[in-house]
Each structure stands twice: as C-alpha cells, then as structure tokens.
Amino acid sequence: MHSALQPVGPRAELIADLMLLFFAVSAVVYVIVIAFLVWAIMRARERAVQLGPAATAQADRKSKVAVGVGAALTVLTLAGLAASDFIVGAILRQPPADPLRVLVTGHQFWWEIEYDDPVPGNRLRTANELHIPVGRPVQLIFTSRDVIHSFWIPSAMGKMDLIPGRTTNEIIQVSQPGTFTGQCAEFCGFQHSKMRLTLHARPAEEFDAWRQRQLAPAREPQTQEARRGQQVFMQSSCILCHSVQGTAAAATVAPDLTHIASRRTIAAGSLPNTPSALASWVLDPQRIKPGSRMPASRLPPDDLSALVAYLTSLQ
Amino acid sequence: MTSAEYERERAEVEKTWAEKPGWLGQLMVVNHRTVALRYLVTTFVFFLLAGLMAAAMRLQLARADNDLIGPDLYNQLFSMHGSVMMFLFAVPVLEAMGIYLVPLMVGARNIAFPRLNAFSYWVFLFGGLMIFIAFALDIGPEAGWFSYVPLAGPEFSPGKRQDFWAQLITFTELSALIVSVEIIVTAFKLRTPGMTLKRIPLFVWAQVATAFMVLFAMPAVMLGSSFLISDRLVGTHFFNPAEGGDALLWQHLFWFFGHPEVYIIFVPALGIVSEIVAAFTRRAVFGYLPVVLSLLATAILSFGLWVHHMFTTGLPPAGMSFFTAASLLIAIPTGVQIFCWIATFATGGRLRFHTPLLFVVGFFFIFIIGGLTGVMVASATLDSQFHDSYFVVAHLHYVLIGGALFPLVGGIYYWFPKMTGRMLSERAGRWQFWLFFIGFNVTFFPMHILGIEGMTRRIYTYSASSGWEGLNQLATGGALMIAASVVVLIANIISSLRKARTAGDNPWDAPGLEWATSSPPPPSNFVRPLVVTSRTPLWVTPHPETVIGLPTGIRSVLVTRVHDAEPHHISVFPTPSIWPFLSAIAVTILFIGSIFTPWALVWGAVPVAIGLIGWFWPTKEETATHCKYEVKPPREAPPPSEPAELRL
C-alpha cells in the first residue's frame, strides 16, 4: 500500500484532502474552458459568412467582457487555491509535542537510521527499515554522507531531501499499524532505483519491545556452523565496513548488521531476507545491485554457507 | 515604373544577395533562411535520436524487474534524452522558427548580424555532435538534465561524462545568446516602414519576449556550468560543503535559468498558436494588447519562480509560500491568452479545419491539463508528494509536448509551403495528428497515477510488488503509437518534397508579410520591402506600398526607428564568409580541449582570436564597394524625424 491518496496518518491525510481539492477545482476549470472552446469552434464551423466590421466590433465588446470575467475568475480561483495551500502548510509546520526523534542519514544506496536518546547507550543504529510507534509524531532529522537523496513514503508523508552539509527535517505520524513502502526520490546514482525503504508502524508497546530487542548486543552464535561463520566474518573484509555490536566489528560506513536477521529485506529492499538471498548478496552484490558500494567476496562455498548461518542467527 | 525596370532591379538585387556556389559556398552561407532550415533539420534529427532513447527507456520500464537495460546505460539514456530534448531540440527548434520567420514577418531582407547567425549554427551543430559522439563512446552524461551536485561533481562522477555535459551547456548557450540578440535587433530595428510597435506580429512579440528571457537566464547556467567544470577540473570548491561551498548553490543557479528555460520553449509556441488561430479564423487575434502584455508578463514572472523546483530542500517556509504564490500568478497571463484565442474562434470567420489548426486544437486539450497539473505542483504542500515522481514527468511532457511540440508541428504544417513551395498532405496530417494525440495521452496520462502511487523518476527498474507494471506497459504502448505518428510525419515530409512546387505565395490566404513574397522567398526575401498599414497587411486592400531607392549593388537593409518604424538609415549587410565556420571550429577546439586541460583556455584562445580577427578584418574590395555607395550621416543635425525629409 503506497499511494499518496491512501493516507495512513493525519498529516498525509491533510495533504491528500488538499490534493483532492486541487483535482476537483482543476476538473471544473478544465471542463468549463474546454466547453467554451468547443462551443466557439462549433459556432465558427457553422458560420456562413465573415462578420462585417460593425458586427465584429459588437462581438469584440462581448468578448472583452467575457475575457475580463474569465481573468477575474482565474484570479479568484488561484487565490482560493493559494490560501488552502498556505493553511495546510501552516498546520503541517506546527511543531508537535514530544516527538520521537530519529536521525536518518542517506548513503549511496541505503538508509542509516539512528534513534536519538539522551543516554548514549540507548541510541540505536539500524538500516533501511524504519520502525515507529502508531499515533506518536516522529521527527525525522535528515542529512547525507555523500550525494542528495530524498526520503519518501507516499502513504505516510510527503518527501524531504537529505543534503550533504545541511540538515533538514520532517514530521511523520501514522495512525494505523502496518507496513508501508517508500523509495529514495532524488536521483543519487546507479542504484537510486533500489534505494527503497519500509516503514513499520506498530502499537507503542510492540515498538518499545522491538527497540529493546534491537538495543541488545548481537546474539552469540549457537551452532557450530554459525560460530565458524562468525570467524569467517571477522577474518574477511566485512569488518572494514560493517559493525556487529558486541563484537570487534565496529565500522560505520555500511549498514549495522547486529540484528540483520530481524529485517524483512536486505540491501535496501532489493532482496527478501532469506538465507539463499543473503548468500547470493554476499557473494556478488554487483550482480544484484550493480554499482552498490559493497564489493564481491570470493568466499569458498562452505565459508559462505557458514557466514550465512551466522548472519541468519543475528536475530 | 515599368515592369522592365522592375525586372532589372530584381535581377540586380538577386545577384547581390546570392550565396556563393559550391561546397565552400555551403560553408559560407549567411542567409537566415538557409541557416534556419539547417537548424530545423539538425534539431529534428536530434529529436528523433532523443525520441529513440525515450523509446528504449519505455521498453525497459514496460516490465517489472526487467533487465533489458542496466543502470549505467539507463542513467545515460534519460540524461541524454532530457538534455538533448531541452538543449538540442526544444529551445533551438523554436529559435530556428524565429530565425526563419522573424525577418520575413517584419519585412526585412536578412536577420541582423547574419554572420554571427551562421556562427551560432556551427557552434550549435558541433556541440550537438560532441555530445552524441561522447554518448557513443560511453562517456555520455549520467546525472540527468539538471545534473545536481555533488552527484555530478568530481567525487561522485569521476571520469569525463559530466564535463561533456557541462560543455554541452556552454555550446548551446553561446548559440542561444547570439540568436537572441539577433532576434531582438531584427524585431526592433529592421521592421519595415509602418510596422509600429502595435503592428508587430504576435509571433514576433513572442520571439522577442523569449529572447529577453534567454539574455537574462542563460548567464546563470553559464556561471553554474563554469563553476561545475572548475570544481571538477581545477579543484575549486563552489559546491563542496566541506570547504564552505554549498550543494544548493548549484540548484539556485540552475533553476534560475531552468525555470525561464521552460518558458523559453513555451512562449514562442504561443506565438505560433496566435498566428495559426488568426489565419484560420480569418481575423486578427482578439485582444492584441492583452496577448502581448501576457507574453511579456510571462517572461518577467518566469524569473520569480525558480525555487518551485526546490520545494523539498527544506528552505524557509516564507520562501516556499512566496514561490507558490508567484507560480500560481503565472497561470493568469497564460489563461488570458487562452481566453483571447477562444474569443477569436467565437468571433472570427468561418473556420477552415486544416492540419495546422488541428494541432492547435490538440494543444488546447493537452496543454491545459499540463498547466493545471503545473498549478498542483506549484503548491509547496502538494509538491512534497509530487516532486521527483512520475507525476512531474507527466506534467513536464504535457506542457512540453502539448504546449510546445503540438504548436510546433502545427507550425511546420503551416509554414512548410513557405519554406519549400510545397504543401504537406492533409490526409497524412490527420493520421499523424490522431496517432500523436491518442498515443500521447496513452503514454503520459497513466504517469500521473504512477506518481501518486509512489513511482519515482529516474529509476531503471521497479519490483513487481510495487503494482506499477500495468500502467507502465500502457505507457510503453502509447510511446510506440507516438513513434508511429513520427514515422507518418517523416513520410509526409519526404513524399511532399518529391512533388512539384504548387503551393503559391499564400496558400492559406494568411495575413502576414511572410506570405507576401514567393515560396520559397528569393535571396533577399523581398525585392522591395513593403510598407505596412495594419496588423493584417495582406488582408487590406489596396495592397501595401513598396519601398524604393535602396541601393541594389550592396546588401542594403533598411533600418527603422524602434517606436514608429520610420526609416532611419540603410545598413550594409555582410556577404558570405568562411570565417564564421572557421571561428566555430576554433571555439569547438577550445571548449572540448578545456574538458581535458585548463590550459586549453590559454592555447585554445589563439585560434579563436585569429578566427575573430580574420572575421572582422575588412577586405579591400569590400571596403571599396561600400565606399562607392557610402552616404555619411548628417553632421550635427538630428536624424531625420519627418517622413517628408526622406524624399530628399
């Protein structure tokens, strides 16, 4: 479900209503103007002879009035539309009380998401899937590490750009639980297409529980294979870019993998999060997402399957 | 005056104005009509190529998760499609109409500064060739037609792709600026006697308004692209936030140009609509003054709208509201013109429904939808949903194709007889129209819905779960229909060109001066310039007076005064010359060289200087001829103000 006309929160609803207003007014304007046009053309097709100078002057006087009225109506309509835009805009800009603050940083081609918290230990880093509590306004604070991106989940809210060297922000609020999809809207290079994101809105208790789970450090691998996978991970290039909380892997240039297994998709919505998809991603990301910033790893098959076992254990 | 005398005069004038023969002569051409036809053919070829790129994109998008075209090629395709359509097709093709028609419509024998005009064409041609060659060599632009930094900057677009894009801008803007100055001077100073400001054809007014927009808009992108290329080449930091630069500076510079740019495409098309409406309703367009004022108001207002392309960059709210209001304002002059045309239909003579008019009616149906979606995206609040989605892609094609391409095609059908002496087939015209009209709506209407459903622009693929596949398939089908209509147009043109010249001087019984001369016109356009007494000179009887007494042995052009078009002096126009061509080559070397090394600006300047000096330096024979005919301006005494004085 992802249509600007199927809003799932009060703010998106306001915009959708405004949109319907503009559509309706435009439809009326279109029908009237085209009706006049067709009428004038029909008249002119049937006219037998050229109007004489006197008759033309007479007709021109009428035309003058008609064009004047048309212009006046145009001005009025536009004023009405402008006013409604201003009103809705002003409502949307009102700062909400006690919003949840989330920092979103754009990367080629994924979203870094960080839940702000005064206690540093409670700051939570994740990627590509934004979880929010239903009903509570969320203030998203945007910036970018590389090029300009744009955050857009049509059914939840309009878009806002993520610009390097600047911060922007936007409020979203969702009033029904559900999963809503969106996409990077500003062209940002090769994989602008596959820079997708999902919004999970859930009741406040569930959200808090999710947050607690995510705050926990990575689970120690339980099986033999997963343990071997962890070794592979720690000895490969992975740790140059990724971090897994509670281990030595602490790089921040790529998505945090601490709870990678809890995500529904991987690589910004490019693949479902299944073991086979993970395997093919790790083996050759460039085949799935050509141009993405993760290099292929030439792991032997058994290392790969161990690694995947480890990754899938990171609940 | 006997007709034998007239014939002699005509022969002399034709000899004086003739171009040089041979292939070298082809490179020396300075006649505005020849140059304009070259522009028209070249831009049309560029249109076909950019259209084929669009067709390729449509094929890729026809299916979800399609892997026909990968991201690298797709990004180049839409960047080329947008850049070529805007810079190498839409702007220059409408300028070309101006280059062809403005001198004829104001009764002048050539455009002002004809050699510069030839130069502008060569520069344009070389710029166009450069970008297509770059594309063929896999170094085509890759960051879209507005190439936002930092994506287009040194860090995220290494290699030369974006440098070629930046130089494409330099080439096209140089030629556009030159043409604008020529148009303004032609329209203000070369009008035939009697063509007062209130009698200037609406198409000429539209071209003048456009030329002024070019003059004030292009400098912004000129600076922008220079900043970009120097960031990429010599390590400046204009757009680098880490060193005090700013990514949005580019957006401001680009859109300060980019918004007027779309009206630079649209306003001349409005001029075409006015001409066609007048001719086929058999009356001067109702509301001359409001229409002219609307054109000028559009030109002025267009400079106050650029931020509406940046509504989602988080600028201060007061700014947003201002630019929303300004963007809505621009609907007023457009609306007034539309109302005036409707009034013209309602009060004119019996309507003759030929193909040009058909395309104008198509313009109304399509453009108004595009204008109304323009009003929607002008709302900053709504634009937070629409921006960068297929809704905007729909808007821009509705206004560009509906607002500019439909009138242009109508204009081609309308003036083709003047340009070639032959009529285009009406039957093929109708086929083309309906294929185009239906195909267009099938292609682009679904894009509104796709945009609302979250499909963002510039994506090379989408997943099946998005639910966008059906409408995309429909759009692709429509694009194929448009392609078919383009094939019909090409066939129509080719088959007409093989027929005999039967059009006559004025096949539509139209009122403008361009129809007062033969089809195609003689080398000097008019053997004797005409004197004008009304807005519709060919509809008044008796026919206008003619001007005599212009020296026939030199290329003499009558220069008149701006406000009342009374004769002031005679300007001696230049003869064919190879220097514009050579200078254009020198400029090309400099521009392309500077993609690879900044030193090209230094050594490349030498051939350019040589070219320009060679161009300027007068030859002995030329000077001797001029001296033979020279009449010095009156000393001390003010220039003649009384028409009576003219009969010295």
Added chain:
Amino acid sequence: MSTSGVRDVTGLPTYTFGHHSLMWWGTMGIIVIEGTVFVIAIGAYLYLRSLAQAWPIGAPPPDLTYGTLNTIILLLSAIPNQWTKKVAERENLKLVRIGLIVCLAFAVAFLVVRAFEFGSLNVHWDTNAYGSIVYALMVLHTTHLVTDVLDTIVLTVLMFTGPLEGKRFVDVSENSVYWWFVVGSWPFIYATVYWVPRLP
C-alpha cells in the same frame, strides 16, 4: 504583386552613430549578458558568505593597495575613452589614432597592476569556496578586460593600415561604449572583493 504606390528612401545614410546603429544594439546585447553574469556572480559571492560562519574563510581579506590603484587607473581611463568616442563620431582619423593609443596605454597599465592584484588576494582558488568565488570574480573581470584590449589593438592597427570606410568609426565608438561597461562594472566587483570581507 501589384501595389498602390511607393516610398522612396534614396539618399539615406549608409551608417550611423549612437543608438540607431545596429552595432550599438549588438554591444548593448553583450553588455546585458555580461552584466547579468556579474550580478549573478556577485550574488553567488554574497550567498556563500551568508552560509559561512566567518568571512573570509581562513584567509585575511585581499590587500588594498593594488586593487585601489587599479580602480583609480580604470576610472581615469574613462577620460581618454570618452574623448576617443567623441573624435570617432567626428570621423577625425588623426585624433582617433591618438585616442586609441592613449586608451591602450591605460589598459596595459591596468593589466600589469592586475597581475600584482592576483598576487595580493591572500587566497587561492582551491583553498576553499571563498577563494574560489574571489577568483571567479577576478577572472571574469580580467577576461573582459583582455578581450577589450585585444579588440582595441585590432582597431588601432586597422586605423593605421586601413582599409577604412566611415562605418569603421562606428566600430571605434562602440568599442568605447564597451569600455565604459568594463569600467562601470569594476567598482561593484572591487567593492565585493575588497570591501565586503572587511565588513563587520
């Protein structure tokens, strides 16, 4: 085509000075274009300044000596320039030659000082955005200067060697108009480059 009558324009001059000449309009066209470039470039300077924490960024403001000296030279050059325009319009070849040479002398002096000016900007184009925009303004103005100097040299040579006709004096006159533009635009750039960084 049959017509009702004729309008005789025999004997009209074949060239003219001032705002009726096509050359004047062409020159104005260039001036409008370049003037807009300057205005926007200064706008970009002020825009970058408005974003910066401190201005100039990481450099002292440019030294005043050479820039101010050049301002004086440039303003003074307006005198011979205007005089040359006057004598050109009287088609006095001898005085035109003298005038052009004097103008050239001023221009060359200006260019020499300009070289020192670049040395006293206290910043490089690749230091930071401040350096970039300062260089952009200076290079822009210098480019106009150099073009006009070359233009003047060519005209001067032509005035000595010929071939000449009356129209060539129009070229001299329009060359002066363009020089007025180069002179007139400088104070704004001077103020921006040299004094805006000194604003509190």
